[in-house]
């Protein structure tokens with residue numbers, strides 16, 4: 001959870017620049033006479049696209065907003081269906097509901113992400129897109145899923161909220177489908193407090209999203225903003241200059257954060273090696289996960305619960321698994337009526353699977369005793 005762990009003087013210095021050189025303009029558009037060349041959000045987008053090898057990037061106000069804007073840019077709405085996976089954060093399903101489409105969830109496989117076999121069963125004539133989540137930083141069986149979507153002519157949105165910097169077949173997560181979405185909330189690898197980003201394969205989707213997230217403004221250079229041209233309605237999901245400035249500073253630190261994560265994760269993995277009773281989450285061939293958490297399973301739920309209880313007493317918490325399913329598992333979301341949970345007893349297989357797992361937070365500033373406490377907890381219960 002390095003986001004807030006790595007915020008320091010660098011971000012503050014960058015923020016000060018907005019006031020010293022940029023005239024204090026916090027809006028991403030216009031006011032050139034006051035701000036000179038200080039366009040933080042524009043620069044953050046450009047640098048993000050370069051870093052993660054995409055042609056088009058759009059910064060927005062949150063990761064949830066990024067999902068909503070992605071759906072709008074693909075023209076998804078009423079009478080459409082969008083499929084995602086049962087193990088995700090509630091935002092993924094909320095964005096689908098907000099778009100007017102019907103959310104449908106699949107079971108998960110041993111990668112703890114979308115199960116391709118169940119995806120095929122759930123596709124209907126109304127399915128327009130899937131939201132593939134790289135849940136807790138690790139990719140799923142993308143090759144199989146992409147094949148299915150290509151054959152069925154279905155768009156792929158990758159929810160890369162946790163997966164920034166992860167790689168699948170030599171490509172960054174978030175650049176494998178039509179659109180990738182990212183979150184910069186307080187808990188993510190890099191943070192802007194609240195914030196999000198989209199990466200696009202096609203210019204037409206980028207342009208639609210750019211306008212839609214800004215009330216439909218096309219930012220036509222031939223006319224002033226108050227006379228701007230428009231082709232559709234939209235909403236306001238703009239990122240502020242404050243977030244943009246923090247984002248640029250955070251992005252500069254990205255490689256060092258990512259590498260430190262990997263190093264710290266490997267230290268813990270080394271400790272786990274000797275415990276033959278646990279099983280690591282499945283990582284597809286040719287992929288590198290974002291190393292922002294470490295997930296393994298026990299033989300049963302009781303052992304996972306016991307691990308958490310003892311670990312907690314030692315001063316550390318697990319992360320989402322096994323304790324926080326009410327916000328991260330679609331089978332619990334009876335409050336979202338569009339999922340029709342009451343009628344159907346859904347995602348039983350997924351629940352059985354995730355309940356056996358424990359997820360450990362990988363810290364940027366890891367205490368020396370953290371790996372030792374993990375090891376001693378495992379010794380105690382196995």
Ligand SMILES: Cc1ncc(COP(=O)(O)O)c(C=O)c1O
Nearest residue numbers: 062063064089091161183184185
């Ligand atoms: C899988 C997933 N998607 C989307 C989001 C939403 O991101 P944000 O908090 O920036 O709105 C989150 C947040 O944790 C998430 O875990």
